[in-house]
Amino acid sequence: MAKLELDNGTVIQDYAKPYVIAELGSNHNGDMGLAKKLILQAKACGCDCVKFQSWTKDTIFSKKVYEDNYFLQDDYRNRDDYTLQEIVDEFSISEKQLYEMSELCQEIGIDFSSSPFSKKEVDFLADTCKVPFIKVASMDLDNYPFLRYIARKNIPIILATGLSSMSEVARAVESIENEGNNKIFLLHCISVYPPKFEDINLNNILTLRTMFPDYPIGFSDHSLGIEIPTAATALGASIIEKHFTLDKDMFGWDHKISADPKEMKQLTEACHHVQLALGSTKRIVNKDEIEKRLAFRRSIVAARELSAGMVLNESDLTLKRPGTGMPPEKLFDIVGRKLARNVEYDKIIEREDLL
Template structure:
């Protein structure tokens, strides 16, 4: 399934699944291609990179501090933050190569820019179907206005900030000219505690905004993304790795192939289970007759007997008079004898 914003607005398709590669390729383009191919085989609709350079994400101070948030590189002396950023950055030529590979496999190729120049490259040169904005840029108003001006839909994660900033971010995108926005509920902990996942925020966003809402997941496992399907999300984004034990940034909190397939399968099957907001009777008449009850005689009664409440019982099958009409039988006179357990018909009176 390809990205279709209008279908997301109308809510008439299953969730669109984004396999977030991020930096889980570890700078190895053969690994990146393996991730893409496997994501496609698992049923994902898109793979997403992160488009940054050494110069457009971290300041000089960050490199001087050389501090890693919480990954395999902390407290090691054989790596620096800058060397890892250089190793994991995806060049323009590599973007082009990976996009071509995605086209061959018929899976959407998208990315998250971390600079205005990155957004320009993705839209103007690669012609991506939409841009994904990371939670860290929710309050980056100049960047959001620029992203909003690019003429493509924008999918924005909403971790790290409160509702005031989320509202301001949406307004900034609109001021840039974008009115095709998807808001992703997101908790930017890796991983969050269960009590902090707060999937009910999906409902809240649906009440506040006139834009479709999805879910960007950073939990371990498959429970949260599967539960989000019941919230009728239009997008599920999940970090993806070939091996959770691989050295790197996000492998431990990513879905492996088996988990991604579970999520993709659930998105298809679970969506079909949602149905609609109308009570629909799907059982055929024979099944309804077999399972429902009829009014029956509680004991033998002669012709001329006037029925009372104590004369009635209610048993399967439901081929006779429904129990909901019991009051209409009380006070009626029998035309003929009836026996215990006989199913009443309107012709008995």
């Protein structure tokens, strides 16, 4: 099972307790008061990390996108109350603000990171914020020059694989490895918000693990609810990433497909429980089960009134709980034996009852 460390010493391993990332993205809506509440709530929900997205109106879209005024989510298309450029500018987070959020995370004991969209943002995250990893968004998996630039920082890279063919994933991994960086984590991801269940293909987690056995494999979830990330944990996902909001009805891009605090707490607990329940491939009868044997298993019991001196037939005996007497496997050992004394109906047969 693949196992790697983040730069803060956190160990992430397939089939171990999953590392849960609350993807804040732009769900802070540019409001740092809201961002702080999101961080505090993510910590309270049991998340291991909060992740922002580092972009400005100059690093995420070209002029054409702003001219087309094209909004990614269906429910925000064809708006006339604001432009895409206005909302991108409003929802972006400055370096100063991002650094303040990283300090808050350090203060309360939750990991902090972000997805950069330019080399300058990579430099700030790696060199100033000292993040334990950099998350590369699915849209940049085929941005091989960008991947090589990040790799040269010699920082762990979490790489989302949405939008990409397996050959593109392999080329992305090779691009990072060629820079001498082997600290790679891969996330199975479907970049649809939300995806149809039949399109999620969680078994791709197993495919990625087979193709890249040296790297932990996780899951970046865009589905509604907690069932799918919980199932991913059952497949040994080492990382679970889920969008996080305080209110699904809040204005913004990703709130509707995000987990709210109630769901996120349920998700972290469910993933932890599932991972514990996976246990070992070795068959183990635990101490509690052994103690239950006496109450749950059966003993050899008299099926009717039995008299001393009679030779026991199978019809004279039956099997009932509790398991404090002779076990069922001894039934045919005592058939044909003589009774040393009378035995009442429904009484457990003792060894002393037999000659």
